[in-house]
Amino acid sequence: MPETPRHHIAMWGAPGSGKTTLLAALSVALNRRDDDWKIVGQNPESSAYLTDMTSALTSGKEFPEASTALETYQWALIGPPPTGLFRRQAKRASTMIGLTMVDAPGGHFAPSKRTGRTGGAEERQEELMANLTQSRGIVFLFDPIREFEVGDAYDHLHGPLNRLAEKMLETNQFEGGKLPHHIAVCITKFDDPRVLQTAHKQRLIAPDLDDKHQFPRVGVEDARELFRELSRVSATGSAEMVMNSLDKFFHRDRIRFYVTSSIGFYVDQHSETFDWNDYLNLVPDEADKAALRIRGPVYPINVVEPMLWLGERLARQGRSR
Amino acid sequence: MPNPDNDLLRKALAKAVAGLTGSGRLDVVEVAADGVTSFKIMRDDHGVPRGRRWHTPWSDLAQDREALLRAADVDPDDDTVLVCSSPGSSRADQAFEWLRATRPDAPTLRVDDSIAALVTEVLGADPLTRSYDLVVLRPRTDGTLELATVPLFPVQARPGATTTMTLHCERGGPNGTAFAVVTWQGHDPLLLSVQSAALPPGSYEITAELRRPGRVRFSGLPTLSGDPRGWAELIAEVPARLPSRATGPGHLICAIEVCGAEPKVAERVGRARQVVSTLSNLPGLSVSVVAYGAHSFDRSVKDHRVEVRAWRVDVSTAQSVLDELEERGPITQGYPYHPHAAQLEDMLAAVDRGLAGDPASPVALLTIGDRPPHPPKIDNSRVLPCPSRHDWRAVVAHLEQSRNVVFGAVVDYQVGDKLPRVWQLLGSAALANFDALDIRGLTSGLGLTSDAVPVPFPLIDVE
Incomplete structure (x- = not known):
């Protein structure tokens, strides 16, 4: 009987917030790491999807297309045997975290009126809800550029959050008046000059001295501050409610913010170091002015870290779903 | 008695x-x-x-x-x-x-x-009850013209009074230069008399004599005759700018954007050929042809360099070079070349390098293109920076100040659209619409030919 993950992570975010790209980048990011962590499909469809998405990102230099059909993919993040608190599970040969992405357009998370004729949307929401209730780790994607231009992150958060709370309450799974989940809030598109410049102006950039590319980074301890700063320029002004909602529904020590970039910054092939004058890793597409292609090699930033944090926290919690 | x-x-x-x-x-x-x-x-x-x-x-x-x-x-x-x-x-x-x-x-x-x-x-013999002024044009520092007046006779002036002044006259069109005398109703001029003559361009010392109320005679000019034009007609003929005069044979550099769609590239080269052909009778003119495309932003595809196809050649040779350029077509097209910007900044740098070794002479840079340049570093335009980090603003300023370059451009823009700053600068002396090319205006703006625009009134304060 094949080994199955004991912990599951679900992804969540508004349409276009970069869920698909983040997953593609996860594979690249793991391959750029000098450790044993890897991502493996748990069924042929998921393996093929991962391959296609990763190829689009690296070879085709195109953003992976988000699926237009509701499909559930499952992968396993497999890493080295646990240490420290993981030691109690030392008889296992490796660490395994289930990663589930219900790769549907994010619009399915949007609030909808409960009417008799939903065209199947309600069933889809139920499936998504089942995915969230079965997980104890959530990756929530917050796209600051989309928030600046559209401002719908809160719309895509508060409806499903209420539904999730309702489900968890039904099954008596509230812990201390809050949801039992750990949530990694990923602020995406750190590579966009508007996001990077905001972080820079707020003096939140802390380079990793061990990074040979010297990429700018915002540490976990400062990511919440950047989130707050970016929320101030929300198109609808509702982004500030996102943080309040997260704090109301999740235990504060189970929320962590990450400043991420799936494609990362461009680096010159000779210097191989980050250049503040030339870091944009996107080129506009000739045929479609709104479309973008990826300029150079992909160096994902903070894509693996949220997964590993969630995995570590779930394992420590010693619970499986 | x-x-x-x-x-x-x-x-x-x-x-x-x-x-x-x-x-x-x-x-x-x-x-x-x-x-x-x-x-x-x-x-x-x-x-x-x-x-x-x-x-x-x-x-x-x-x-x-x-x-x-x-x-x-x-x-x-x-x-x-x-x-x-x-x-x-x-x-x-x-x-x-x-x-x-x-x-x-x-x-x-x-x-x-x-x-x-x-x-x-x-x-x-009745003394004047209104002052009489002569209508003139005054060039502003930017070359545009403003309507002005020169006082001829004050209130209480009597017949026999004279005023002498020096005026400059440009070619005045079919009716010649109009000497229009006005009085004022409040702040509005009221046309009293108009007399005209076709005058050779130049400076004139003119004496106006008040013959009687309502009648002013000008001397120091060829004979003036009555002009039937009304105020509105005269004003309608005032050009926006002071016509430029040719600075003499110099150096015309045609810089052509040769990226993007093939028909557009052919049209751009065609516009350059039109301009060069117009100047074929200009003795001593030297012409350079520079072609530039788009940067490659894929490390697997080598970036094309700006091509100096001809430098200081005669008109005939330049025409041949342009023929070759048109035949070859776009040098960069599609991925991985940047689709929305061009090597404009590299072209300017190449022109600067070329001029560094040239003898001093009037230089006109005519840029025919559409796309913006690449900035020297990331800016709000989100256009990727120039791989060579050329700063187009700095090079334009250097060309203007140190190499005495005048800038003309042929750009595809709609009248009323806000023209990007780069094209405002590159078309500062002469700007033409791609689809409505005024070659004569372009070449005169660049100082290569004299302007054909008539000026209906005398000019003052002309340097």
Whole structure:
């Protein structure tokens, strides 16, 4: 009987917030790491999807297309045997975290009126809800550029959050008046000059001295501050409610913010170091002015870290779903 | 020997005319040997006294008081002067008495001769009640023209007064240069007279003489003739800018964007050829041809360099080079070349390098393209930075200040659109629309040919 993950992570975010790209980048990011962590499909469809998405990102230099059909993919993040608190599970040969992405357009998370004729949307929401209730780790994607231009992150958060709370309450799974989940809030598109410049102006950039590319980074301890700063320029002004909602529904020590970039910054092939004058890793597409292609090699930033944090926290919690 | 009665009458009439303001009228009635002559005098919009005169012989009056008063047409509201130039005639005396009885307030004078000549003389000697100005154009520092006036004669100026000034005249179009004199109604000029002549361009020392109210004569010019144009017509002919004069044979650099769609590239090269062909009769002109495309932003595809296809060649050779360029077509097209920007900044740097070794001469850079340049570093445009980090603003400033380059551009833009800053600078001396190319305007703006735009008025403050 094949080994199955004991912990599951679900992804969540508004349409276009970069869920698909983040997953593609996860594979690249793991391959750029000098450790044993890897991502493996748990069924042929998921393996093929991962391959296609990763190829689009690296070879085709195109953003992976988000699926237009509701499909559930499952992968396993497999890493080295646990240490420290993981030691109690030392008889296992490796660490395994289930990663589930219900790769549907994010619009399915949007609030909808409960009417008799939903065209199947309600069933889809139920499936998504089942995915969230079965997980104890959530990756929530917050796209600051989309928030600046559209401002719908809160719309895509508060409806499903209420539904999730309702489900968890039904099954008596509230812990201390809050949801039992750990949530990694990923602020995406750190590579966009508007996001990077905001972080820079707020003096939140802390380079990793061990990074040979010297990429700018915002540490976990400062990511919440950047989130707050970016929320101030929300198109609808509702982004500030996102943080309040997260704090109301999740235990504060189970929320962590990450400043991420799936494609990362461009680096010159000779210097191989980050250049503040030339870091944009996107080129506009000739045929479609709104479309973008990826300029150079992909160096994902903070894509693996949220997964590993969630995995570590779930394992420590010693619970499986 | 002056007639004292005439002197008295002249003074009385002059005083009465001087007292005319606005719509006031002066009636002068002369009872003469052959009948009654009436003068009705009033000022026109320019303050010039104008008189109307009519004569009624005794035969039409039949010794009738009412008939006399009708013929004299003395308005009770008008100022009136009564003159008898046939004293001793009983008919005249009777008529004069009837008039005096009608306007007992009017001054009355008796003279020996007819007063018609004296009235004309008085009107011609009337001092100005409005100042007279000459309409001119004044170039601003940016080359645009503003309408201005030069004072000719102030209020109270009298016939015989003169004013001398130096004016510059450009070619004036079919009607020549117009010497238009205006008075003012509040802040609005009112056209008093226009005289024109076709004058060779140059400076003229001109003397204006006030001949009589409403009449100014200009000397120091070929003979002027009356010009039927009205104010609106004259103003409509004023060009926006001072026409440029050719700076002499120099160096024309045609920089052509050769990326993007093939038909567009061919059209751009075609526009360059049109311009160069227009200048084929310009002796001593040297032409350079520079082609630039788009940067590659894929490390697997080598970036194309800006091509200096010809440098300081004659017009004929340049035409051949342009033919080759058109035949070859776009040098960069599609991925991985940047689709929305071009190597404009590299082209400018290449031109700067080329000019560094050249002898000093007037240089005109004509850029034919559409796309913006790449910035030296990431900016709000989100256009990727130039791989060589060339700063187009700095190079443009250097070319202008250190290499005396004048900039012209042919760009595809819609009138009314806000033109990007780069094209404003690259078209600072001459800017042409791609689809409505004014070659003559382009070449004159670049100082390669003289401007054909007529200037309808004389110019002042021309350096």
